[in-house]
Amino acid sequence: MSDAEHPSKSASPIASAPVRRVRQGPVMPIGGAEEKSVDANDSILERFIELAGGKKSRITVIPTASEDPEEAGQRYVKVFGKHGLDNVEVLHLEQRPDANDQKSIEVIERATGIFITGGDQARLVSMLSGTRVMECIRERNAEGVIVAGTSAGASILAAHMLVGGTGIAGKSGDASARKAMVELVAGFGLLQDVIIDQHFSQRGRMGRLLTAFASNPGLIGIGLDEDTAVVVDRGGMLEVLGTGMVTIIDGRNSMSDYFERNPREVLSIVNSSLHVLGPSRKFNLDSRQPIPFETNA
Amino acid sequence: MSDAEHPSKSASPIASAPVRRVRQGPVMPIGGAEEKSVDANDSILERFIELAGGKKSRITVIPTASEDPEEAGQRYVKVFGKHGLDNVEVLHLEQRPDANDQKSIEVIERATGIFITGGDQARLVSMLSGTRVMECIRERNAEGVIVAGTSAGASILAAHMLVGGTGIAGKSGDASARKAMVELVAGFGLLQDVIIDQHFSQRGRMGRLLTAFASNPGLIGIGLDEDTAVVVDRGGMLEVLGTGMVTIIDGRNSMSDYFERNPREVLSIVNSSLHVLGPSRKFNLDSRQPIPFETNA
Numbered sequence: 093m094s095d096a097e098h099p100s101k102s103a104s105p106i107a108s109a110p111v112r113r114v115r116q117g118p119v120m121p122i123g124g125a126e127e128k129s130v131d132a133n134d135s136i137l138e139r140f141i142e143l144a145g146g147k148k149s150r151i152t153v154i155p156t157a158s159e160d161p162e163e164a165g166q167r168y169v170k171v172f173g174k175h176g177l178d179n180v181e182v183l184h185l186e187q188r189p190d191a192n193d194q195k196s197i198e199v200i201e202r203a204t205g206i207f208i209t210g211g212d213q214a215r216l217v218s219m220l221s222g223t224r225v226m227e228c229i230r231e232r233n234a235e236g237v238i239v240a241g242t243s244a245g246a247s248i249l250a251a252h253m254l255v256g257g258t259g260i261a262g263k264s265g266d267a268s269a270r271k272a273m274v275e276l277v278a279g280f281g282l283l284q285d286v287i288i289d290q291h292f293s294q295r296g297r298m299g300r301l302l303t304a305f306a307s308n309p310g311l312i313g314i315g316l317d318e319d320t321a322v323v324v325d326r327g328g329m330l331e332v333l334g335t336g337m338v339t340i341i342d343g344r345n346s347m348s349d350y351f352e353r354n355p356r357e358v359l360s361i362v363n364s365s366l367h368v369l370g371p372s373r374k375f376n377l378d379s380r381q382p383i384p385f386e387t388n389a
Numbered sequence: 390m391s392d393a394e395h396p397s398k399s400a401s402p403i404a405s406a407p408v409r410r411v412r413q414g415p416v417m418p419i420g421g422a423e424e425k426s427v428d429a430n431d432s433i434l435e436r437f438i439e440l441a442g443g444k445k446s447r448i449t450v451i452p453t454a455s456e457d458p459e460e461a462g463q464r465y466v467k468v469f470g471k472h473g474l475d476n477v478e479v480l481h482l483e484q485r486p487d488a489n490d491q492k493s494i495e496v497i498e499r500a501t502g503i504f505i506t507g508g509d510q511a512r513l514v515s516m517l518s519g520t521r522v523m524e525c526i527r528e529r530n531a532e533g534v535i536v537a538g539t540s541a542g543a544s545i546l547a548a549h550m551l552v553g554g555t556g557i558a559g560k561s562g563d564a565s566a567r568k569a570m571v572e573l574v575a576g577f578g579l580l581q582d583v584i585i586d587q588h589f590s591q592r593g594r595m596g597r598l599l600t601a602f603a604s605n606p607g608l609i610g611i612g613l614d615e616d617t618a619v620v621v622d623r624g625g626m627l628e629v630l631g632t633g634m635v636t637i638i639d640g641r642n643s644m645s646d647y648f649e650r651n652p653r654e655v656l657s658i659v660n661s662s663l664h665v666l667g668p669s670r671k672f673n674l675d676s677r678q679p680i681p682f683e684t685n686a
Contacts, residue, residue, distance in 0.1 A: 267590030268614060268634040269665055293564030296590040299634060302665055317565060337565040337596060337655050341663060349667075349682045358634050358667030362679040366638065366663035368566060368599055370646075370655030382659040385646045 117236040118143050119282045120323045121246030123290040123316030124210055126334065128171045134371055136321045136334045141175055143238040143323070144205025150179045152203035156219050157211030157244040161185070164209045183225070191223035200228040203237060210243025213255055217248070217277055226280060233282050243290050246316060250286045253279040254304050269302040272355035276304055283324060286377065290316045292339055305341060306348035306359045312377065315339035320371075328378035332369045340367040342380050414533040415440050416579045417620045418543030420587040420613030421507055423631065425468045431668055433618045433631045438472055440535040440620070441502025447476040449500035453516050454508030454541040458482070461506045480522070488520035497525040500534060507540025510552055514545070514574055523577060530579050540587050543613060547583045550576040551601050566599040569652035573601055580621060583674065587613045589636060602638065603645035603656045609674065612636035617668075625675035629666045637664040639677050 120143070126136045141149060151172055158164035165182030172180045183199050185191050200206065206229060208216070220226050233239045239249060247253045255275045276287070287308070289301045292315030301313045314322065317336035324330045332338050341364050348361040367382050369375060374383040417440070423433045438446060448469055455461035462479030469477045480496050482488050497503065503526060505513070517523050530536045536546060544550045552572045573584070584605070586598045589612030598610045611619065614633035621627045629635045638661050645658040664679050666672060671680040 268617075268632075268667070293593040293596055296593045298595060298636065298665075299590055320565075335565075335655070337657075339595065347682065352682070353667075358632070360634075360665060360667045360670045360679075360682065362664040362666070364663040364665075366661040367659040368595075368657060368661075369659070370565070370650075370657045373657045382657075385644065385649070385657065 115236070116234045116282070116326045117232075118238045118323050118325055119233065119249055120238060120240035120321055120333075121249050121283075121288045121290070121314070121316060122240060122242040122321040122334075123246065123292060123318050123336065124243035125291070125318035126242055126321065127319050130174050134333065134335050136319070137171065137175060139323065139333055140205060140207065140238065140240045141172070141177065147176050148179075149177060149204045150181070150202055151177060151205045151207055152181050152183055152199050154183045154206065154208045154245070155211075156183070156185050156208075157213065157216045158209055159211060164211070168207060168209060185219055185225075188219050188223065191220055191225040196225050197228050200225060200232060203232065206232065206237060206239045208239070208241035208245030208248065210245055213244040213247055213253060216244055217253070217255075220248075221278065229280060230282065239280075239282055240321075246290045246321075247288045248279045250279045250283045250288045251281040252276045252287050252304070252308070252311065254287060254289060254300060267296040267299045269299040269306065269359040269361065270356050271303070271306075271350065271353045271359055273303045274300055276308070283377075285310065286312050286314060288314045288316065291318055293317045293337070298339070301341065302361050303359060305343050305364075306350040306361050309343040309346050309348065311343065312380065313341040313343070315341070324377065328376060330375045330377055332371050332373045334371060338369045340369065340375055341365070342367070344380070412533070413531045413579070413623045414529075415535045415620050415622055416530065416546055417535060417537035417618055417630075418546050418580075418585045418587070418611070418613060419537060419539040419618040420543065420589060420615050420631075420633065421540035422588070422615035423539055423618065424616050427471050431630065431632050433616070434468065434472060436620065436630055437502060437504065437535065437537050438469070438474065444473050445476075446474060446501045447478070447499055448474060448502045448504055449478050449480055449496050450504050450506065451480045451542070452506045452508075453480070453482050454510065454513045455506055456508060461508065465504060465506060482516055482522075485516050485520065488517055488522040493522050494525050497522060497529060500529065503529065503534060503536045505536070505538035505542030505545065507542055510541040510544055510550060513541055514550070514552075518575065526577060527579065536579055537618075543587045543618075544585050545576045547576045547580045547585045548578040549573045549584050549601070549605070549608065551584060551586060551597060564593040564596045566596040566603060566656040566658065567653050568600070568603075568647065568650045568656055570600045571597055573605070580674075582607065583609050583611060585611045585613065588615055590614045590634070595636070598638065599658050600656060602640050602661075603647040603658050606640040606643050606645065608640065609677065610636075610638040610640070612638070621674065625673060627672045627674055629668050629670045631668060635666045637666065637672055638662070639664070641677070
């Protein structure tokens, strides 16, 4: 916050020179089903509130992914209220043009923290992609405002987002990586070179993530379990929050048979690097290296 | 079969010299829920029958893991009957001493293929581990007889077997790798340095497999999806069968915080190698390398 609001504070010829990386605030994708009670340990929401400015933060909730946005919005107003926040607004969008409306922009502009709820990723894309609201979210994040999303709201934070692939017609429970099982669509782009999947272990989504991965081996796949999140700072450092584990797959050195397979055939992807991280572990997304464990951690 | 029954056929000074690796037949762990119909494509059971000697094979079914061994045994007699086999016997064991009985041994000795059904791994261990039946299965496999197992029957084929870990008390759906979540017990040992888990993607068992793995980084973890199997020949070459994918995790270069964590805490395991293989792909368990894809496969 303070960094974003007082850029002159640390101004120097070097600091004010143009840099490639856009200054940006923290990004926090959450794997869904995050613990909402006030007295929870390792609370993801408490960390979100802290990064949004604590008790004085102004939160904007975006419930657009939900089938019942009204209900979802009010649920999070209550949740944040119990955490002591009384300045929580819900962005109401009934149709896509509303996301270009000045009133909607103002709701985003007031926020010191933005929270995107879960639901249907396709609804999020169709309502928000390419709108002024999306641009405003990017700008606010570039200025230092934290943007968090849970479940579908987590996936849309990255540059690329998975759609589909939660089962093959006629074969329920199929969890293999199959060609053309998923589509990649553009997300908000707050995290580059990353694909995020959520409810990861709970819904057996390794196959789905690998499918996207096979045709995009330069990306990093991040699988978030429920009640588990990562917060990525503007240096590209990822930290695990919550109570579960985060699965990180780096495919830079991998090989797949993607181009030889036909649609729906099972893919093979070998020589990926796999990192599974528990709470408070860190991973550098730029260097693609886990931060070494301390021996007396 | 012919190799095992006619060792003199290819006898030569070199072939008859003592070798470190015990001569052994194929081992086929199956991830559960294998397709049983006769006209299925990529049928795992057809491959089992072929390796057992085709239509003339004599199959022994071991239904000990099942809650209702009588029913499970008869089910597979019917299944194999539909595949044209009329020489299928079921090993009946009511209590552990039966597994030391000469009659039980004879049922194993007659077999040209041994098939272990699914159910409860703990029941398999308590009824069979250290018995003459187990020794006889090892001997027959060493002589060239194929041994297959599905679900719990797959896990027991390896030297080490996971028990427990399908959920933490009070937290259903938890799928993280947690210390002391699983126990390792000794399996039949037909595959060395390997842990096999089954129903792998369908039940989100990556965490469970990694838990065992964190404290045993020298092992290879093999996760078998449903209707998916591997057959391992005596040269240590693994081939994927069926319709799903096989997940192979090699932890030789991995690091974990196993020794720093307390029981039930989430583990971190970084720098594992991950290989996901579709049908007909091969992997060399000795060199721990996937067989390169052919460009015109």
